[in-house]
Amino acid sequence: MAHIDTQDNASRNNKRIAIWLVLIVALMVGMAYAAVPIYQIFCQVTGYGGTTQRAEDNAIAVIDREMTVRFAAQVASDLPVRIVPAATQVDKVGKKVTVTYEATNLTDQPVKTVASFNVTPASMGAYFNKIECFCFTEQTLAPNETVQMPVLYYLDPELDLNDELDTIREVTLFYAFHAS
Secondary structure: OHHHHHHHHHHHHHHHHHHHHHHHHHHHHHHHHHHHHHHHHHHHHHOHHHOOEEOOOOOOOOOOOEEEEEEEEEEOOOOOEEEEOOOOEEEEOOOOEEEEEEEEEOOOOOEEEEEEEEEEOHHHHHHEEEEEEHHHOOEEEOOOOEEEEEEEEEEOHHHHHOHHHOOOOEEEEEEEEEEO
16 A cells, blocks of 8 residues: 555655656746847846837937937848938937938839838947837838838937037947847
């Protein structure tokens, strides 16, 4: 009889261990799927990695400090689109600025694209605020169509309070275009 109890206990312990292992694996898979959106939220909140901020309106003030903002773009090799970045801007920090990227569909078929973005130097991401941007939504270009894609942004005047940014006079807003 003791031999049967020992087997029952061992069987129960094995089942418990198996259940825990399945739960741990399920938790790890769930965390793997959640990692990307959690990381994106973290980057958007902190500006980490040059992630820009999304703003509803203009900064509270315009200060005397000027900043050069350069614009760049890269198109995925499988996307038949030509992108012309906006011209370089030199404006006072806090001023609301609108620039335009130009996109041309190089095919006889509609093309859907999305753009991911970042700012360099990365430390400026927390201070680069976009009010309006084509990157917030998927863009559909009709066959051979050329469109103007606006970006409305401002640099947060609070960047002037960060001593680590005193020497920075130039920022680059970079977009990577890919098929959606």
